[in-house]
Amino acid sequence: GAPVAVGPSVKMSKSRKNVVDPERIIADYGADVARWFMLSDSPPERDVEWTAAGVEGASRHVQRVWRLLHAALPGLPPHGSAPEDGAEALALRRATHKTIAGVTADIEGFAFNKAVARLYEFANALARAPEAAPAARREAFEAFALLTAPMTPHLAEEMWAALGCPGIVAEARWPVADPALTRDDTIRLAVQINGKRRAEIEVAADADAAAVEALALADPDVARILGGAAPRKVIVVPGRIVNVVA
Structure with missing residues (x-):
């Protein structure tokens, strides 16, 4: 056949035959991944440039968070456990509460792409979370489930259930940041x-x-x-x- 020519980005159009079928994306990756990618790419006032690599990156993120949670579950204390006082626990709690404050402000300002970026960073913090601070790790995972719910509700509900938290995320209270933990020393x-x-x-x-x-x-x-x-x-x-x- 004829060679494929890569042209400039243009809007999806049936006449150009460049429409991406959302049903196929959802069937291949799930609604959470499709939603996460669309919110992560650009602020609401700008068009999204759809790329297969971007969708695959969103899929890897969702799978990574799920793996991190299941790897941590055996060492987590029950829901409601008081966080530890050590330096490692304090560092993780600071990351948790700064993320709560940041994501809350981003969502209230409709800056969903910034909220997604913060949750990417928070996932990295969860990956580095010390095993010596299990209660702080639980607090962090519970906060992540609540904060990611507007973007990836299915992942959030599965995390909430796996953590043994009461009720469902959709009816849970939005987390509130502790001002003492959002200020830098x-x-x-x-x-x-x-x-x-x-x-x-x-x-x-x-x-x-x-x-x-x-x-x-x-x-x-x-x-x-x-x-x-x-x-x-x-x-x-x-x-x-x-x-x-x-």
């Missing part, structure tokens, strides 16, 4: 000298301006550029940047 600030970025420092999130200024001036790169001379002015913009006027 430390933040990174850029340091500019005469308008040029020269360094980056890590400071406590609640550090005052004097402490931030001291850390900025003590940075080796800043000290080298200043050459022992005192700056004429230091302007600290809380949570954003430090401007040094030499």
Whole structure:
């Protein structure tokens, strides 16, 4: 036959014979995968560029989450167990509650592609979740089931049932992020000298301006550029940047 020519992306049209049958996609991959891919590709105001690779990637994600859950199930405590207090548990709980806050804001703003991106990241966090923090892992998996429900409701319900949670996801309360777990203990600030970025420092999130200024001036790169001379002015913009006027 004639060679196949790959042209520019165009809208689906019967006259162009480039229509993708959703029934076939659903039959091959399931409704969850089709929905996940369509929501993940672009914001609502933009067209979706349909690709077979994208659908297959969505399918791999759904299967991966299911495998992660079943691998973790034997080590998870009962529903309602209090999370541990250790450092590993705290790190996972921070990831969980930051994801809850982010996905909630994304869905409320109709930024479904951003919500999907956060859940991809959260799945990676679940894959790295320490076995030494089983209750925190359970909290994370339960949160994932609730957060993914608007995009992949069938996966969410299967996860919820496998976790032994009461009722069904469709009737469960939406998770609420704990503000204490969404705040970072430390933040990174850029340091500019005469308008040029020269360094980056890590400071406590609640550090005052004097402490931030001291850390900025003590940075080796800043000290080298200043050459022992005192700056004429230091302007600290809380949570954003430090401007040094030499």
